Amino acid sequence: MIKEIPLDLYDAHLELQAEISFSDELKFFSSLREWGSVTSVLDLGCGNGAYLVRLAEAFPNVRFLGIDFRKDAIELAEKMRPRENVDYHWGTMSSITDQFDALISRFCMLYTDNKNEIANWVGEHVRSLILQIDNEDDSLETPPILERVRANWHVTRVNDRDGRYRSACNDTEPLWSRVGFEPIHSDVLVVDNTSAARQIQFRELITLATELGVGRPLPEQLRSDIDQWGLLGGHAQYAMRASWFQRCGVT
């Protein structure tokens, strides 16, 4: 699904998603003492590198490798977001033989079908930590005026388990456990539109998220719903859960 999204839309969406919350997401890292001893990180599903390059700037002494199986995304990342402590690699994990202190997977596990293969690779190549960041859809809140718009977002698709919204971190816990990792810390970041700057960013994000679902240009009705919401304001929020897993026996 992700692979078919036009590159310009994909790039704009990931860039804005990183821009909106990256500074707040840093708390996920500062809250974990063990992160302080990490020197090498694999970012699984790094996409266009928008998030990874911010992370690499925040932690200049850590060496990062971003991989993605979307070739045009990796080409874009190499061209637009180069950084001294970052390498990019097109392909899947099976082509990587190095070992890493930590694995980061942000908004990736939901979109991948080969979770078992990933877990097997992680069991053999990740020494210490896994950080998984994914949407926490139970915390998604939008005003009624956006109901038609919201119906087109991937994030509102109810998982087939008991009609609950998806929570990728819970779903993958047994996978990480099977290859020797246990959950050690979990945190939720709620991102809302309370500030004026966020109001503008949310409007853009809502537009992009809808375009991801229905394509460009947006149908008139949806465009007008978003315009009206922009005029009326109203609370909106989404959230992401970050879960840390540590290799059993590592202290």
Ligand SMILES: C[S@@+](CC[C@H](N)C(=O)[O-])C[C@H]1O[C@@H](n2cnc3c(N)ncnc32)[C@H](O)[C@@H]1O
């Ligand atoms: C929603 S994007 C997230 C990008 C980035 N992590 C971020 O937070 O902005 C998910 C990315 O994961 C990639 N992906 C999904 N499964 C993958 C896999 N098994 N191996 C490599 N890349 C994968 C997709 O191609 C896509 O670029």
